[in-house]
Amino acid sequence: MLIGLLKEGDSENRVALLPEIVSNLTKRKVAVCVETGAGDSALATDSAYQEAGATIASREDVLKKADFLIAIHAPDEKLIQSLGKEQIWLSQYNPLWNTDLVKQFAARGITTFSMDAIPRSTRGQAMDVLSSQATVAGYKAVLDAANHLSTFFPMFMTAAGTIRPATVLVLGAGVAGLQAIATAKRLGAQVQAFDVRSAVKEEVMSLGAKFVEVEGAKEDAAAGGYAVEQTEEFKQKQQQAINDHAAKANVVICTAQIPGRKAPLLLPKEAVSRMKPGSVIIDLAASTGGNCELTQDNETVVEHGVTIVGQSNYPSLMPVDASKMFGKNILNFLEVLIDEEGKLELNFDDDIIKGTCITHQGEIINERVKSAIQPKN
Incomplete structure (x- = not known):
């Protein structure tokens, strides 16, 4: 599996994964491709990512090659249109509030995870980006x-x-x-x-x-x-x-x-x-x-x-420590999704995966989000 790390917009200084987290992923047989300059505002250089085992590429190449795309914020309209059904999107995009975005993801058949939907459980605490x-x-x-x-x-x-x-x-x-x-x-x-x-x-x-x-x-x-x-x-x-x-x-x-x-x-x-x-x-x-x-x-x-x-x-x-905490939450979540061979394993019997996944195969599968968008009569 190839994870693509995207650079945030100009108003955001954090990055979803710092080099230390990328190093953990590459040790788990996961390939990581980082957009050029993704960590600059968080004081993480391209060379630091390369030393951690990642490759550096343009935004276009990351979007084209990655199986699993990771960012902090929701994608804009242009980015959504560039995503394919075979790709997976992970960020913090507030699906209970951004219901139109959820509908777009579902309409395009994209599998998405929103980190702010992590179940509030003892097991989920280590992945709780809202708290960190x-x-x-x-x-x-x-x-x-x-x-x-x-x-x-x-x-x-x-x-x-x-x-x-x-x-x-x-x-x-x-x-x-x-x-x-x-x-x-x-x-x-x-x-x-x-x-x-x-x-x-x-x-x-x-x-x-x-x-x-x-x-x-x-x-x-x-x-x-x-x-x-x-x-x-x-x-x-x-x-x-x-x-x-x-x-x-x-x-x-x-x-x-x-x-x-x-x-x-x-x-x-x-x-x-x-x-x-x-x-x-x-x-x-x-x-x-x-x-x-x-x-x-x-x-x-x-x-x-x-x-x-x-x-x-x-x-x-506070981009350095905030990115460090956010990235650790992401890593803990990815460890639930990735098997020992570095391959993606979507087990929807797992409460963490089921609760955090918002859309999959053209459907809204998160029950709370579904109820907010399609309330029962």
């Missing part, structure tokens, strides 16, 4: 907030007086939120966190943060640890609690998302208008609408004296 990249995002978001803030994060007691610590409010206590909490605490801030899932309260408190609790949240064990849509009554109580805490915060880190849906609105413009001048909002949910009503994706705006950063791809700003 959320770790990077949560960490980087707090550092970015500190850079934008006009005050210190920690308390300082000096001859010139005492500087009070910054107050940080984290909305959403998933992987990104928990990493944001831990990073803000390490920087000396007072941290509060909100999440509709009561199960995360203990984790939040173990990191030294105060948990903002609103009673009456609906939870669903079948959601795989993600938040679910809430009742209108709960949303009103939730909104009041968040507004009150945001008004006192110096920094708000927004991380709340629901797979396949627009990000929940947690900070309406009225709440932003109540915040202190000079406060900072970092919205990690910008690409799916944002948790803040005033967020603009991939832009930084100032409203009511509050700086609002709409950034949903912080991992691209």
Whole structure:
């Protein structure tokens, strides 16, 4: 089997596989062909890939020769049209959100895997790109907030007086939120966190943060640890609690998302208008609408004296370690797909393979995605 590694677009600095991962694959009798310059932005040179056992080729040649194509992001229209039925596509393309893309893949008969569909199981943890990249995002978001803030994060007691610590409010206590909490605490801030899932309260408190609790949240064990849509009554109580805490915060880190849906609105413009001048909002949910009503994706705006950063791809700003983590997730997944002779083995009785495969032989086979696109009457 020949794996083709593609270079990402100009707005992405990561690469799906670093040379160290390629070396692991070649040792498993898997041939790897890398697009020229694929790892440049992640400080991985073509020569490093060659030393790892890969060949370097143009994009055209990689697309023509590879049996199995790997990237981080979804392919564009031109790339989709160049894929053949015999080829397999692997990336992170959010199939619950990008349903039109799923339909295109199915219509062209292309077998595709989306790494953000990895089952949320103990076995799947080592392949979970959402968690690994959320770790990077949560960490980087707090550092970015500190850079934008006009005050210190920690308390300082000096001859010139005492500087009070910054107050940080984290909305959403998933992987990104928990990493944001831990990073803000390490920087000396007072941290509060909100999440509709009561199960995360203990984790939040173990990191030294105060948990903002609103009673009456609906939870669903079948959601795989993600938040679910809430009742209108709960949303009103939730909104009041968040507004009150945001008004006192110096920094708000927004991380709340629901797979396949627009990000929940947690900070309406009225709440932003109540915040202190000079406060900072970092919205990690910008690409799916944002948790803040005033967020603009991939832009930084100032409203009511509050700086609002709409950034949903912080991992691209830490390309070396983010690529290392992403690539390790990919390698762990490929080890499920590849036999001892380096050949592809699609065993759909395996829950990891079945759960991560979105389209195959002209059909949408992922049950969750199929339900989202073709809901039952």
